[in-house]
Amino acid sequence: MKKAPFILFFLSLCLLWSCSGKHQATPYDFNIPQGYPKPIEPSDNLTTVEGVKLGRKLFYDKRLSRDNTQSCGSCHQQEHGFSDPARFSKGIKGQEGHRQSMTLINLAYNPYQRFFWDGRAESLEQQAFEPVRNPIEMDNTWPEVVKRIRADKEYLNLFDEAFGTRKIDSTLVTKALAQFMRTLISFDSRFDKYVRGELNLTPSEFNGYNLIQSQVKGDCFHCHNAEDKLFTGMRLLNNGLDPESQWTDMGYYNVTKNPADKAKFKTPTLRNIMVSGPYMHDGRFNTVKDVIEQHYFFGGNMSSTIDPNMEYVNQGLDLSATDIQDIITFLHTLTDDSFLTDPEFSDPN
Protein backbone atom coordinates (compact mmCIF):
# COMPACT_ATOMS: atom_id res chain seq x y z
CA MET A 1 0.00 0.00 0.00
CA LYS A 2 2.84 2.39 0.78
CA LYS A 3 3.85 2.26 -2.89
CA ALA A 4 0.48 3.47 -4.10
CA PRO A 5 0.99 7.19 -3.39
CA PHE A 6 4.36 7.13 -5.16
CA ILE A 7 2.84 5.46 -8.20
CA LEU A 8 0.04 8.02 -8.27
CA PHE A 9 2.53 10.88 -7.92
CA PHE A 10 4.64 9.47 -10.74
CA LEU A 11 1.61 9.07 -13.02
CA SER A 12 0.53 12.67 -12.31
CA LEU A 13 3.97 13.92 -13.22
CA CYS A 14 3.85 11.96 -16.46
CA LEU A 15 0.45 13.44 -17.25
CA LEU A 16 1.62 16.99 -16.59
CA TRP A 17 4.72 16.38 -18.67
CA SER A 18 2.71 15.13 -21.63
CA CYS A 19 0.30 18.06 -21.36
CA SER A 20 3.09 20.62 -21.31
CA GLY A 21 4.45 19.10 -24.48
CA LYS A 22 1.25 19.85 -26.39
CA HIS A 23 1.27 22.74 -28.84
CA GLN A 24 -0.12 25.95 -27.45
CA ALA A 25 -0.01 29.02 -29.71
CA THR A 26 -0.66 32.49 -28.33
CA PRO A 27 -4.17 33.85 -28.89
CA TYR A 28 -4.07 36.97 -31.07
CA ASP A 29 -5.44 40.15 -29.52
CA PHE A 30 -7.39 42.01 -32.20
CA ASN A 31 -7.42 45.07 -29.97
CA ILE A 32 -10.82 46.20 -31.21
CA PRO A 33 -11.85 49.64 -29.95
CA GLN A 34 -14.89 49.81 -27.68
CA GLY A 35 -18.14 50.08 -29.55
CA TYR A 36 -16.78 48.31 -32.61
CA PRO A 37 -17.82 44.82 -33.68
CA LYS A 38 -15.90 41.76 -32.66
CA PRO A 39 -14.30 39.60 -35.35
CA ILE A 40 -15.86 36.33 -36.42
CA GLU A 41 -13.36 33.46 -36.36
CA PRO A 42 -13.92 29.84 -37.34
CA SER A 43 -13.54 27.54 -34.34
CA ASP A 44 -11.09 25.34 -36.24
CA ASN A 45 -8.78 28.22 -37.10
CA LEU A 46 -8.63 30.65 -34.21
CA THR A 47 -6.21 33.48 -34.83
CA THR A 48 -2.89 33.24 -33.01
CA VAL A 49 0.21 35.42 -32.91
CA GLU A 50 2.24 32.62 -34.45
CA GLY A 51 -0.35 31.89 -37.13
CA VAL A 52 -0.51 35.54 -38.14
CA LYS A 53 3.29 35.78 -38.32
CA LEU A 54 3.36 32.75 -40.58
CA GLY A 55 0.42 33.95 -42.68
CA ARG A 56 2.04 37.32 -43.20
CA LYS A 57 5.24 35.72 -44.47
CA LEU A 58 3.26 33.50 -46.82
CA PHE A 59 1.16 36.43 -48.03
CA TYR A 60 4.27 38.16 -49.31
CA ASP A 61 6.10 35.03 -50.51
CA LYS A 62 6.54 34.98 -54.28
CA ARG A 63 7.34 31.29 -54.18
CA LEU A 64 3.60 30.73 -54.16
CA SER A 65 3.57 31.58 -57.87
CA ARG A 66 4.91 29.18 -60.45
CA ASP A 67 7.79 31.42 -61.62
CA ASN A 68 8.49 33.00 -58.23
CA THR A 69 7.43 36.46 -59.40
CA GLN A 70 4.15 37.07 -57.61
CA SER A 71 2.83 36.95 -54.10
CA CYS A 72 -0.65 37.71 -52.74
CA GLY A 73 0.74 41.14 -51.94
CA SER A 74 1.51 41.80 -55.61
CA CYS A 75 -2.16 42.38 -56.40
CA HIS A 76 -3.27 43.28 -52.87
CA GLN A 77 -1.07 46.24 -52.04
CA GLN A 78 -1.24 47.68 -48.56
CA GLU A 79 -1.07 51.34 -49.58
CA HIS A 80 -4.13 50.77 -51.78
CA GLY A 81 -6.24 49.10 -49.10
CA PHE A 82 -4.77 45.77 -50.18
CA SER A 83 -6.14 46.26 -53.67
CA ASP A 84 -4.46 46.94 -57.01
CA PRO A 85 -4.46 50.39 -58.66
CA ALA A 86 -4.57 48.61 -62.02
CA ARG A 87 -8.03 48.01 -63.42
CA PHE A 88 -7.21 44.35 -63.89
CA SER A 89 -4.24 42.74 -62.17
CA LYS A 90 -1.81 40.84 -64.34
CA GLY A 91 -0.91 37.26 -63.57
CA ILE A 92 2.52 35.71 -63.98
CA LYS A 93 2.06 35.31 -67.73
CA GLY A 94 0.98 38.91 -68.09
CA GLN A 95 -2.59 37.81 -68.55
CA GLU A 96 -5.30 40.06 -67.16
CA GLY A 97 -8.37 38.88 -65.32
CA HIS A 98 -11.78 40.46 -65.81
CA ARG A 99 -12.40 41.70 -62.29
CA GLN A 100 -10.72 44.32 -60.17
CA SER A 101 -8.63 43.13 -57.24
CA MET A 102 -10.84 43.33 -54.12
CA THR A 103 -9.70 45.22 -51.08
CA LEU A 104 -8.76 43.15 -48.04
CA ILE A 105 -10.22 45.22 -45.24
CA ASN A 106 -12.12 44.02 -42.18
CA LEU A 107 -12.55 40.55 -43.65
CA ALA A 108 -12.91 39.16 -40.14
CA TYR A 109 -16.46 40.48 -40.28
CA ASN A 110 -18.57 38.50 -42.66
CA PRO A 111 -21.70 36.87 -41.34
CA TYR A 112 -22.55 35.61 -44.82
CA GLN A 113 -19.09 34.06 -45.32
CA ARG A 114 -18.97 34.87 -49.01
CA PHE A 115 -15.70 35.98 -50.54
CA PHE A 116 -14.60 37.13 -54.01
CA TRP A 117 -16.73 39.53 -56.06
CA ASP A 118 -19.05 36.66 -56.95
CA GLY A 119 -19.12 35.12 -53.47
CA ARG A 120 -17.81 31.78 -54.66
CA ALA A 121 -15.68 31.09 -51.58
CA GLU A 122 -17.51 30.28 -48.36
CA SER A 123 -14.61 31.07 -46.04
CA LEU A 124 -11.38 33.02 -46.08
CA GLU A 125 -9.54 29.70 -45.91
CA GLN A 126 -11.35 28.50 -49.02
CA GLN A 127 -10.70 31.80 -50.75
CA ALA A 128 -6.98 31.48 -50.12
CA PHE A 129 -6.83 28.22 -52.04
CA GLU A 130 -7.73 29.73 -55.35
CA PRO A 131 -5.20 32.32 -56.56
CA VAL A 132 -2.31 29.86 -56.31
CA ARG A 133 -3.80 27.48 -58.84
CA ASN A 134 -5.59 30.04 -61.00
CA PRO A 135 -3.85 29.90 -64.40
CA ILE A 136 -4.17 33.65 -64.96
CA GLU A 137 -2.90 34.48 -61.49
CA MET A 138 -0.12 32.47 -59.82
CA ASP A 139 -0.53 29.46 -62.10
CA ASN A 140 1.01 27.06 -59.61
CA THR A 141 -0.06 23.79 -58.03
CA TRP A 142 -0.48 23.22 -54.33
CA PRO A 143 1.87 20.20 -54.25
CA GLU A 144 4.58 22.40 -55.77
CA VAL A 145 3.93 25.22 -53.29
CA VAL A 146 4.01 22.80 -50.36
CA LYS A 147 7.25 21.28 -51.68
CA ARG A 148 8.91 24.71 -51.84
CA ILE A 149 7.75 25.65 -48.37
CA ARG A 150 8.84 22.35 -46.86
CA ALA A 151 12.32 22.96 -48.24
CA ASP A 152 12.62 26.16 -46.21
CA LYS A 153 13.81 25.47 -42.66
CA GLU A 154 12.44 28.76 -41.38
CA TYR A 155 8.97 27.75 -42.51
CA LEU A 156 9.29 24.41 -40.73
CA ASN A 157 9.84 26.28 -37.49
CA LEU A 158 7.06 28.76 -38.17
CA PHE A 159 4.54 26.01 -38.90
CA ASP A 160 5.68 24.21 -35.77
CA GLU A 161 5.10 27.35 -33.70
CA ALA A 162 1.74 28.13 -35.32
CA PHE A 163 0.20 24.70 -35.65
CA GLY A 164 2.46 22.39 -33.66
CA THR A 165 3.50 20.39 -36.67
CA ARG A 166 6.13 20.35 -39.36
CA LYS A 167 3.87 18.37 -41.64
CA ILE A 168 3.03 21.23 -43.95
CA ASP A 169 0.08 20.92 -46.29
CA SER A 170 -2.12 23.26 -48.31
CA THR A 171 -4.80 23.34 -45.61
CA LEU A 172 -2.37 24.73 -43.06
CA VAL A 173 -0.99 27.23 -45.58
CA THR A 174 -4.46 28.61 -46.29
CA LYS A 175 -5.30 28.62 -42.59
CA ALA A 176 -2.26 30.78 -41.90
CA LEU A 177 -3.08 33.10 -44.80
CA ALA A 178 -6.65 33.45 -43.52
CA GLN A 179 -5.39 34.26 -40.04
CA PHE A 180 -3.21 37.06 -41.37
CA MET A 181 -6.02 38.44 -43.52
CA ARG A 182 -8.38 38.49 -40.54
CA THR A 183 -5.99 40.86 -38.76
CA LEU A 184 -6.28 43.46 -41.54
CA ILE A 185 -8.63 45.60 -39.54
CA SER A 186 -9.12 49.27 -40.27
CA PHE A 187 -10.77 51.21 -37.46
CA ASP A 188 -8.50 54.20 -37.04
CA SER A 189 -9.54 56.66 -39.71
CA ARG A 190 -10.45 60.27 -39.17
CA PHE A 191 -14.10 59.12 -38.99
CA ASP A 192 -13.20 56.67 -36.22
CA LYS A 193 -11.44 59.42 -34.32
CA TYR A 194 -14.64 61.45 -34.67
CA VAL A 195 -16.67 58.50 -33.34
CA ARG A 196 -14.30 58.23 -30.39
CA GLY A 197 -14.73 61.93 -29.68
CA GLU A 198 -11.12 62.80 -30.49
CA LEU A 199 -11.94 65.37 -33.15
CA ASN A 200 -14.83 67.05 -34.92
CA LEU A 201 -15.70 66.63 -38.55
CA THR A 202 -15.72 69.73 -40.70
CA PRO A 203 -19.16 70.99 -41.81
CA SER A 204 -18.50 69.59 -45.29
CA GLU A 205 -17.48 66.19 -43.93
CA PHE A 206 -20.45 66.10 -41.61
CA ASN A 207 -22.82 67.05 -44.40
CA GLY A 208 -21.31 64.29 -46.53
CA TYR A 209 -21.96 61.78 -43.76
CA ASN A 210 -25.56 62.91 -43.45
CA LEU A 211 -26.03 62.68 -47.21
CA ILE A 212 -24.78 59.09 -47.20
CA GLN A 213 -27.19 58.28 -44.39
CA SER A 214 -30.12 60.09 -45.98
CA GLN A 215 -32.74 58.10 -47.81
CA VAL A 216 -33.86 61.09 -49.83
CA LYS A 217 -30.36 62.25 -50.82
CA GLY A 218 -27.37 59.92 -51.15
CA ASP A 219 -29.26 56.78 -50.09
CA CYS A 220 -25.96 54.89 -49.74
CA PHE A 221 -26.64 53.37 -46.33
CA HIS A 222 -28.86 50.52 -47.41
CA CYS A 223 -25.87 48.71 -48.86
CA HIS A 224 -22.99 50.56 -47.20
CA ASN A 225 -24.47 50.72 -43.72
CA ALA A 226 -22.47 52.68 -41.23
CA GLU A 227 -24.17 51.44 -38.09
CA ASP A 228 -21.79 48.60 -37.40
CA LYS A 229 -18.96 50.87 -38.62
CA LEU A 230 -18.13 48.52 -41.47
CA PHE A 231 -19.69 50.58 -44.30
CA THR A 232 -20.81 47.45 -46.09
CA GLY A 233 -23.64 45.02 -45.56
CA MET A 234 -21.37 42.43 -47.20
CA ARG A 235 -24.27 41.11 -49.23
CA LEU A 236 -24.21 40.22 -52.89
CA LEU A 237 -26.36 42.73 -54.73
CA ASN A 238 -27.06 44.19 -58.13
CA ASN A 239 -26.60 47.97 -57.92
CA GLY A 240 -28.03 48.58 -61.39
CA LEU A 241 -24.69 49.09 -63.07
CA ASP A 242 -25.82 47.83 -66.49
CA PRO A 243 -29.11 47.28 -68.25
CA GLU A 244 -30.05 43.63 -68.52
CA SER A 245 -29.31 43.54 -72.24
CA GLN A 246 -25.68 44.42 -71.53
CA TRP A 247 -24.93 41.93 -68.80
CA THR A 248 -21.76 40.05 -69.56
CA ASP A 249 -20.47 39.05 -66.12
CA MET A 250 -23.23 37.21 -64.25
CA GLY A 251 -21.49 37.36 -60.86
CA TYR A 252 -23.19 35.40 -58.09
CA TYR A 253 -25.38 33.59 -60.63
CA ASN A 254 -22.28 31.70 -61.76
CA VAL A 255 -22.13 30.26 -58.24
CA THR A 256 -25.78 29.59 -57.46
CA LYS A 257 -27.27 29.19 -60.98
CA ASN A 258 -30.31 30.98 -59.59
CA PRO A 259 -31.57 33.51 -62.17
CA ALA A 260 -32.44 35.86 -59.29
CA ASP A 261 -28.70 36.16 -58.60
CA LYS A 262 -27.70 37.39 -62.05
CA ALA A 263 -25.38 40.41 -62.08
CA LYS A 264 -25.04 40.41 -58.30
CA PHE A 265 -21.67 41.17 -56.75
CA LYS A 266 -20.33 41.55 -53.26
CA THR A 267 -20.75 44.99 -51.72
CA PRO A 268 -17.29 46.38 -50.92
CA THR A 269 -16.60 48.51 -47.88
CA LEU A 270 -16.32 52.26 -48.21
CA ARG A 271 -13.38 52.22 -45.82
CA ASN A 272 -10.20 53.40 -47.55
CA ILE A 273 -12.29 53.83 -50.68
CA MET A 274 -10.35 56.92 -51.77
CA VAL A 275 -7.13 54.93 -52.16
CA SER A 276 -8.52 51.68 -53.48
CA GLY A 277 -9.72 52.56 -56.98
CA PRO A 278 -10.54 51.80 -59.70
CA TYR A 279 -14.10 50.97 -58.76
CA MET A 280 -16.84 48.41 -59.32
CA HIS A 281 -16.23 44.71 -59.91
CA ASP A 282 -14.80 45.48 -63.34
CA GLY A 283 -12.91 48.60 -62.32
CA ARG A 284 -14.74 50.69 -64.90
CA PHE A 285 -14.60 53.91 -62.90
CA ASN A 286 -11.29 55.54 -62.10
CA THR A 287 -12.47 57.85 -59.37
CA VAL A 288 -15.15 57.99 -56.70
CA LYS A 289 -16.41 61.15 -58.39
CA ASP A 290 -16.95 59.09 -61.55
CA VAL A 291 -18.82 56.45 -59.54
CA ILE A 292 -21.23 59.04 -58.18
CA GLU A 293 -21.59 61.24 -61.25
CA GLN A 294 -21.66 58.54 -63.91
CA HIS A 295 -23.63 55.90 -62.06
CA TYR A 296 -25.42 56.57 -58.78
CA PHE A 297 -26.41 60.12 -59.71
CA PHE A 298 -28.61 58.62 -62.45
CA GLY A 299 -30.12 56.02 -60.11
CA GLY A 300 -28.86 52.97 -61.97
CA ASN A 301 -30.46 50.76 -64.59
CA MET A 302 -33.69 48.88 -64.00
CA SER A 303 -33.39 45.12 -64.34
CA SER A 304 -34.96 41.94 -63.06
CA THR A 305 -32.38 41.54 -60.28
CA ILE A 306 -31.59 45.11 -59.26
CA ASP A 307 -31.74 45.49 -55.51
CA PRO A 308 -35.16 46.77 -54.45
CA ASN A 309 -33.47 49.39 -52.31
CA MET A 310 -32.19 51.17 -55.42
CA GLU A 311 -35.05 53.56 -54.88
CA TYR A 312 -34.02 56.14 -57.43
CA VAL A 313 -33.58 53.83 -60.40
CA ASN A 314 -34.59 55.60 -63.60
CA GLN A 315 -35.03 58.80 -61.59
CA GLY A 316 -31.65 59.78 -60.27
CA LEU A 317 -30.51 61.25 -56.99
CA ASP A 318 -31.30 64.74 -55.86
CA LEU A 319 -27.70 65.77 -55.28
CA SER A 320 -26.13 69.14 -56.03
CA ALA A 321 -22.49 69.52 -57.06
CA THR A 322 -21.78 70.67 -53.50
CA ASP A 323 -23.52 67.58 -52.13
CA ILE A 324 -21.35 65.33 -54.29
CA GLN A 325 -18.24 67.15 -53.16
CA ASP A 326 -19.31 66.83 -49.53
CA ILE A 327 -19.84 63.08 -49.95
CA ILE A 328 -16.36 62.76 -51.39
CA THR A 329 -14.97 64.91 -48.58
CA PHE A 330 -16.61 62.59 -46.08
CA LEU A 331 -15.30 59.48 -47.84
CA HIS A 332 -11.79 60.87 -47.34
CA THR A 333 -12.42 60.59 -43.59
CA LEU A 334 -12.59 56.80 -44.04
CA THR A 335 -8.97 56.68 -45.17
CA ASP A 336 -7.02 55.03 -42.40
CA ASP A 337 -3.37 55.98 -42.80
CA SER A 338 -2.25 53.93 -39.84
CA PHE A 339 -3.80 50.86 -41.50
CA LEU A 340 -2.28 51.67 -44.87
CA THR A 341 1.19 52.05 -43.40
CA ASP A 342 1.06 49.66 -40.45
CA PRO A 343 4.40 47.81 -40.43
CA GLU A 344 2.63 44.79 -38.92
CA PHE A 345 0.87 44.33 -42.24
CA SER A 346 3.81 45.01 -44.53
CA ASP A 347 6.19 42.64 -46.30
CA PRO A 348 8.39 41.01 -43.65
CA ASN A 349 10.72 39.39 -46.15
Place this chain on the structure above:
Amino acid sequence: MKKIFTPVILLTLAFFTECKKPETKDTASCDIEFTLGYSKNTLQFNHTYPYGSGMNIQFSLLKFYAGNFYFERADGTREHFTDKYLILEEGKYSGHIGELKAGSYVKAGIGYGINQNRNTQNGADAQVGTDYPQDDPLNPAADMYWGWAQGYIFMKLEGRIDADGNGSFGDPNDILFSYHPGNDELYRAFEYTLNFSPEAGKSYTIAANLDVNTLIHNCDFIAVQFAHPANTSGNQFIAAKNLVDEWGNAVTLAVK
Protein backbone atom coordinates in the same frame (compact mmCIF):
# COMPACT_ATOMS: atom_id res chain seq x y z
CA MET B 1 -4.66 8.00 10.64
CA LYS B 2 -7.29 5.38 9.89
CA LYS B 3 -9.78 7.38 11.98
CA ILE B 4 -9.32 10.37 9.67
CA PHE B 5 -9.54 8.39 6.45
CA THR B 6 -12.90 6.78 7.21
CA PRO B 7 -14.89 10.04 7.61
CA VAL B 8 -13.12 11.58 4.62
CA ILE B 9 -14.07 8.64 2.42
CA LEU B 10 -17.64 8.69 3.73
CA LEU B 11 -17.93 12.43 3.09
CA THR B 12 -16.51 12.05 -0.40
CA LEU B 13 -18.95 9.27 -1.16
CA ALA B 14 -21.81 11.35 0.16
CA PHE B 15 -20.70 14.28 -2.01
CA PHE B 16 -20.64 12.19 -5.17
CA THR B 17 -23.99 10.59 -4.35
CA GLU B 18 -25.46 14.07 -3.99
CA CYS B 19 -24.02 15.09 -7.34
CA LYS B 20 -25.51 12.12 -9.10
CA LYS B 21 -29.05 12.97 -8.06
CA PRO B 22 -31.04 13.45 -11.24
CA GLU B 23 -32.35 16.96 -11.73
CA THR B 24 -36.08 17.21 -11.77
CA LYS B 25 -37.04 19.27 -14.77
CA ASP B 26 -40.43 20.91 -14.93
CA THR B 27 -39.98 22.59 -18.28
CA ALA B 28 -40.18 21.74 -21.95
CA SER B 29 -37.91 23.06 -24.66
CA CYS B 30 -39.85 25.30 -27.01
CA ASP B 31 -38.90 26.38 -30.55
CA ILE B 32 -40.84 28.28 -33.18
CA GLU B 33 -40.70 27.74 -36.91
CA PHE B 34 -42.34 30.06 -39.41
CA THR B 35 -43.52 28.60 -42.69
CA LEU B 36 -44.15 31.15 -45.40
CA GLY B 37 -47.11 30.73 -47.70
CA TYR B 38 -48.76 32.78 -50.37
CA SER B 39 -52.48 32.02 -50.43
CA LYS B 40 -52.53 28.24 -50.57
CA ASN B 41 -48.99 27.81 -51.87
CA THR B 42 -45.61 27.82 -50.24
CA LEU B 43 -43.98 31.20 -50.77
CA GLN B 44 -40.86 31.08 -52.89
CA PHE B 45 -38.62 34.07 -53.21
CA ASN B 46 -38.21 35.50 -56.70
CA HIS B 47 -41.14 33.40 -57.84
CA THR B 48 -43.88 35.15 -59.77
CA TYR B 49 -47.33 35.57 -58.24
CA PRO B 50 -50.32 37.47 -59.62
CA TYR B 51 -50.76 40.93 -58.14
CA GLY B 52 -53.58 43.42 -58.47
CA SER B 53 -55.15 43.78 -61.86
CA GLY B 54 -53.03 42.01 -64.46
CA MET B 55 -49.75 42.60 -62.69
CA ASN B 56 -47.22 40.20 -61.18
CA ILE B 57 -45.22 40.36 -57.99
CA GLN B 58 -41.97 38.80 -56.77
CA PHE B 59 -40.62 38.92 -53.24
CA SER B 60 -36.87 39.01 -52.77
CA LEU B 61 -36.60 39.48 -49.01
CA LEU B 62 -38.70 38.97 -45.90
CA LYS B 63 -36.77 39.38 -42.69
CA PHE B 64 -38.31 40.24 -39.34
CA TYR B 65 -37.98 40.26 -35.59
CA ALA B 66 -40.29 38.09 -33.53
CA GLY B 67 -40.01 38.18 -29.76
CA ASN B 68 -41.50 38.90 -26.37
CA PHE B 69 -43.31 35.58 -26.61
CA TYR B 70 -45.76 34.43 -23.98
CA PHE B 71 -48.02 31.47 -23.38
CA GLU B 72 -51.31 31.89 -21.57
CA ARG B 73 -53.23 29.33 -19.51
CA ALA B 74 -57.02 29.06 -19.38
CA ASP B 75 -57.02 30.97 -16.07
CA GLY B 76 -55.27 33.89 -17.73
CA THR B 77 -51.86 33.39 -16.09
CA ARG B 78 -48.90 33.61 -18.42
CA GLU B 79 -45.37 32.43 -18.93
CA HIS B 80 -43.42 35.27 -20.47
CA PHE B 81 -40.22 35.25 -22.53
CA THR B 82 -39.77 38.97 -22.24
CA ASP B 83 -36.91 40.50 -24.15
CA LYS B 84 -36.26 37.34 -26.13
CA TYR B 85 -35.80 38.26 -29.79
CA LEU B 86 -35.31 36.16 -32.88
CA ILE B 87 -34.43 37.28 -36.37
CA LEU B 88 -36.29 35.26 -38.95
CA GLU B 89 -35.01 35.34 -42.50
CA GLU B 90 -34.53 33.17 -45.56
CA GLY B 91 -32.68 30.02 -44.59
CA LYS B 92 -33.51 30.52 -40.92
CA TYR B 93 -37.17 31.00 -40.22
CA SER B 94 -36.91 29.18 -36.92
CA GLY B 95 -35.42 29.72 -33.49
CA HIS B 96 -35.46 28.72 -29.85
CA ILE B 97 -37.98 30.50 -27.63
CA GLY B 98 -36.81 28.97 -24.37
CA GLU B 99 -37.74 26.55 -21.60
CA LEU B 100 -41.48 26.65 -21.01
CA LYS B 101 -43.09 25.37 -17.80
CA ALA B 102 -44.99 22.16 -18.39
CA GLY B 103 -48.74 22.60 -18.27
CA SER B 104 -51.67 23.47 -20.39
CA TYR B 105 -51.90 26.64 -22.46
CA VAL B 106 -54.64 28.02 -24.63
CA LYS B 107 -53.04 31.11 -26.18
CA ALA B 108 -49.67 32.42 -27.28
CA GLY B 109 -48.48 35.95 -27.92
CA ILE B 110 -45.81 37.18 -30.31
CA GLY B 111 -44.34 40.65 -30.66
CA TYR B 112 -43.17 41.77 -34.09
CA GLY B 113 -40.27 44.18 -33.87
CA ILE B 114 -38.37 45.46 -30.85
CA ASN B 115 -40.53 46.78 -28.05
CA GLN B 116 -40.28 50.34 -26.89
CA ASN B 117 -38.20 49.60 -23.80
CA ARG B 118 -35.47 47.91 -25.78
CA ASN B 119 -35.60 49.98 -28.96
CA THR B 120 -32.98 52.69 -29.10
CA GLN B 121 -35.52 55.22 -30.29
CA ASN B 122 -36.70 56.01 -26.74
CA GLY B 123 -36.23 52.85 -24.74
CA ALA B 124 -35.35 52.88 -21.06
CA ASP B 125 -33.53 49.54 -21.45
CA ALA B 126 -31.91 50.37 -24.76
CA GLN B 127 -28.19 49.94 -25.13
CA VAL B 128 -25.70 50.64 -27.89
CA GLY B 129 -26.19 48.01 -30.59
CA THR B 130 -22.53 47.15 -30.90
CA ASP B 131 -22.43 46.30 -27.18
CA TYR B 132 -24.39 43.16 -27.99
CA PRO B 133 -22.35 40.16 -29.13
CA GLN B 134 -21.72 40.11 -32.87
CA ASP B 135 -24.17 37.25 -33.40
CA ASP B 136 -26.90 38.72 -31.20
CA PRO B 137 -30.09 39.63 -33.07
CA LEU B 138 -29.81 43.13 -31.62
CA ASN B 139 -26.30 43.81 -32.93
CA PRO B 140 -26.34 46.12 -35.99
CA ALA B 141 -24.45 43.37 -37.82
CA ALA B 142 -27.87 41.78 -38.24
CA ASP B 143 -28.47 44.58 -40.74
CA MET B 144 -31.71 45.59 -39.00
CA TYR B 145 -30.73 48.93 -37.61
CA TRP B 146 -31.25 52.53 -38.70
CA GLY B 147 -28.76 55.17 -37.80
CA TRP B 148 -30.74 58.06 -39.08
CA ALA B 149 -34.00 56.99 -37.46
CA GLN B 150 -32.39 56.01 -34.16
CA GLY B 151 -33.93 52.60 -33.88
CA TYR B 152 -34.30 49.08 -35.12
CA ILE B 153 -35.89 48.06 -38.39
CA PHE B 154 -38.65 45.69 -37.28
CA MET B 155 -39.10 43.95 -40.59
CA LYS B 156 -37.93 44.14 -44.18
CA LEU B 157 -40.18 43.20 -47.05
CA GLU B 158 -38.68 43.79 -50.48
CA GLY B 159 -39.52 42.81 -54.01
CA ARG B 160 -40.61 43.99 -57.41
CA ILE B 161 -43.77 44.41 -59.47
CA ASP B 162 -44.16 43.55 -63.12
CA ALA B 163 -46.42 46.53 -63.72
CA ASP B 164 -47.40 45.75 -67.31
CA GLY B 165 -47.87 42.04 -66.62
CA ASN B 166 -45.65 40.96 -69.49
CA GLY B 167 -43.69 38.51 -67.34
CA SER B 168 -40.54 40.63 -67.23
CA PHE B 169 -39.56 42.41 -64.03
CA GLY B 170 -36.79 44.49 -65.53
CA ASP B 171 -38.68 46.88 -67.78
CA PRO B 172 -38.22 50.60 -67.17
CA ASN B 173 -41.82 50.96 -65.97
CA ASP B 174 -41.66 48.02 -63.58
CA ILE B 175 -41.60 48.82 -59.90
CA LEU B 176 -39.37 48.04 -56.96
CA PHE B 177 -40.74 48.09 -53.44
CA SER B 178 -39.02 48.12 -50.10
CA TYR B 179 -40.91 48.32 -46.80
CA HIS B 180 -38.84 48.72 -43.65
CA PRO B 181 -41.16 49.51 -40.73
CA GLY B 182 -39.17 50.43 -37.66
CA ASN B 183 -40.62 52.95 -35.29
CA ASP B 184 -42.04 52.51 -31.80
CA GLU B 185 -45.48 53.24 -33.21
CA LEU B 186 -45.15 50.29 -35.56
CA TYR B 187 -44.30 47.64 -32.98
CA ARG B 188 -47.09 45.08 -32.92
CA ALA B 189 -47.97 42.30 -30.48
CA PHE B 190 -50.68 39.81 -31.32
CA GLU B 191 -52.27 36.95 -29.44
CA TYR B 192 -53.15 33.69 -31.13
CA THR B 193 -55.17 30.65 -30.16
CA LEU B 194 -52.88 27.74 -29.34
CA ASN B 195 -53.92 24.65 -27.43
CA PHE B 196 -50.62 23.40 -26.16
CA SER B 197 -49.83 20.99 -23.32
CA PRO B 198 -46.08 20.63 -23.10
CA GLU B 199 -44.71 17.85 -20.91
CA ALA B 200 -41.62 18.29 -18.81
CA GLY B 201 -38.38 17.21 -20.43
CA LYS B 202 -39.77 17.11 -23.95
CA SER B 203 -39.08 19.35 -26.94
CA TYR B 204 -41.72 21.11 -28.99
CA THR B 205 -41.85 23.29 -32.05
CA ILE B 206 -44.59 25.83 -32.56
CA ALA B 207 -45.50 25.92 -36.24
CA ALA B 208 -46.26 29.51 -37.24
CA ASN B 209 -47.88 29.63 -40.63
CA LEU B 210 -47.42 33.04 -42.19
CA ASP B 211 -49.52 33.87 -45.22
CA VAL B 212 -47.69 36.70 -46.97
CA ASN B 213 -50.68 37.40 -49.21
CA THR B 214 -52.71 38.23 -46.08
CA LEU B 215 -49.82 40.22 -44.65
CA ILE B 216 -49.73 42.52 -47.68
CA HIS B 217 -53.51 42.56 -48.01
CA ASN B 218 -53.75 46.30 -47.35
CA CYS B 219 -50.50 47.32 -49.02
CA ASP B 220 -50.50 49.23 -52.27
CA PHE B 221 -46.99 48.86 -53.63
CA ILE B 222 -47.87 50.90 -56.69
CA ALA B 223 -48.93 53.92 -54.67
CA VAL B 224 -46.19 53.69 -52.04
CA GLN B 225 -43.10 51.86 -53.20
CA PHE B 226 -40.75 52.71 -50.36
CA ALA B 227 -41.91 52.80 -46.77
CA HIS B 228 -39.01 53.50 -44.43
CA PRO B 229 -40.84 55.79 -42.07
CA ALA B 230 -38.79 57.84 -39.68
CA ASN B 231 -41.85 59.83 -38.65
CA THR B 232 -45.30 58.82 -37.50
CA SER B 233 -47.16 60.60 -40.25
CA GLY B 234 -47.23 60.70 -44.01
CA ASN B 235 -47.74 58.13 -46.72
CA GLN B 236 -44.75 55.99 -45.77
CA PHE B 237 -45.93 55.63 -42.19
CA ILE B 238 -49.48 54.77 -43.22
CA ALA B 239 -48.21 52.21 -45.75
CA ALA B 240 -45.96 50.59 -43.16
CA LYS B 241 -48.80 50.59 -40.63
CA ASN B 242 -51.05 48.85 -43.14
CA LEU B 243 -48.43 46.13 -43.36
CA VAL B 244 -47.66 45.53 -39.68
CA ASP B 245 -51.32 45.70 -38.67
CA GLU B 246 -51.85 42.44 -40.55
CA TRP B 247 -49.43 40.32 -38.49
CA GLY B 248 -52.39 39.19 -36.42
CA ASN B 249 -54.41 37.95 -39.38
CA ALA B 250 -51.48 36.60 -41.37
CA VAL B 251 -50.16 34.18 -38.75
CA THR B 252 -51.77 31.07 -37.31
CA LEU B 253 -50.14 28.84 -34.71
CA ALA B 254 -50.18 25.10 -34.14
CA VAL B 255 -47.98 22.61 -32.34
CA LYS B 256 -45.87 20.57 -34.70
